[in-house]
Amino acid sequence: MTLRALHDAAREALDPAHYDYVAGGAGEERVLAGNERAFDRYALLPRVLRGAEDRDTAADLPGARRAAPVVVAPTAFHRLMHPDGERATARAAAAEGAVLITGTAATTAVADVVAAARETAPDPAVWFQLYLHPRPAVTEALVRRAEKAGCTALVVTVDSPVFGRHTRDLRNGFTDLPPGYAAENMRDLPGAPPGALTDIPMSASPTWRDFGELARMTSLPVLVKGVLHPADARLAVEHGAAGVVVSNHGGRQSDAVPAAVDCLPAVVRAVAGRVPVLLDGGVRRGSDVAVALALGAAAVGVGRPVVWGLAAEGEAGVRSVLATLRDEYDHTLALCGGRRNADLTEDMVVTRDVVTRGGTW
Ligand SMILES: Cc1cc2nc3c(=O)[nH]c(=O)nc-3n(C[C@H](O)[C@H](O)[C@H](O)COP(=O)(O)O)c2cc1C
C-alpha cells in the first residue's frame, strides 16, 4: 500500500477523535500544512555519470551505528491506534533497521518496548524521548528507566514549555487518554500521579543549565529535539548535546514558526559538523528524505505516516511505511547519481521557482 492508501485506511479504522488527534495541529494548522508544502518547493538537481551502483544508505547516528536514514519520531498513545500499540511499532522498526524513538507519552512501558524490538533484531536501537520535568527527581527517574530498559540514546524535547493548542482536540473534547489507557512510563515515579496526559510534564521553567545537568547524569548520548534557531543549535552543542533535531513538533506547538526543512540549512551551518543534525516534519516521500539529507541532515524523522501504518495494519503497516520510504529514497539517490548519503550535497537542492525562472543558483 502507498503511504496515501495507508492514511486513508487509518482514517477508516480510527475513532474520528483519535484520527483528528494525530492528523491535527495547533491553531489554524498553518505550520502543519507548511511543513509538507515546503518540500514541494524544492527540486533535486541530479549529477550524472558518477556510478550509482552498490548503494549504501546507512547513517551513523548517536547510539545507532549503520541505521536507516529514516527514524521513527516519537508519537504518543500507540495503543489507542492499534491493539498491539508500541510493541508493533518497535518490532517493525527493528525489522527495518530503523531507530525507534519511544516517548514518555507511550501507552507501553519503555522496558516492554525495548523487549519487543529485541524479539525481532538482536541489537535494535530504541531511543527514549522525555521532557525536562519541573521536579528533577522525576526527570532522573525517567532517565534511569530508559537506561535500564536498554535504550541507546535519549531525546529531550524542548519545544513544549506549554501544551500546544490542538484545535481539533479542543473541538472534540479529546483532552486526555480514555479509561483503560495510561502513559505507562509515568507510573510509580517519585511524587508523580500515575499516567494521565496532564501528568506528562511540560515545565515552563527549564533552561540550558537543566539540559546540561541531564546530559551529565547519563553516559547515553542525549539529543535535543525541537530546535529551529541556529543560536539554539549552537547552545545545544555547547551544553553537551549529541545531536540536534530540527523540528516544529509537526505543527502541533507554535502555529507561527517556519517550516522545519526551511530551518535546516542555518542549523546545519551553526552546528558545523560537530554533532549530527536530524530533521522531522512533513517528510512523506523518498525525495523529501533526499532533500533533507542534501541540506545536511544525517537522517529524518517521520511521525504521522508511521501512526497511519500502525492504525491501518499494525506491525505490517509500519514496516510498509518504513520500507516504502527506504526504497523510494534509495531510488532517488540512484537517480541523483549517488551511492552514499554524503553524495547528496547542498548544491543539488534548488527551489522550483528558480528553475522555472531559468535563474542562476
Ligand atoms: C500524534 C502525535 C503525537 C506526538 N507526540 C509527541 C511526543 O510525545 N513527544 C514529542 O517530542 N513529539 C511528539 N510528536 C511530534 C513528532 O515527534 C514529530 O516531531 C512530528 O510528528 C513530525 O512531523 P510529521 O508528523 O509531519 O512527520 C507527536 C506527533 C504526533 C502527530
Ligand SMILES: CC(C)CC(=O)C(=O)O
Ligand atoms: C501527550 C503529548 C505530550 C504528546 C505530544 O507531544 C503531541 O500530541 O504533540
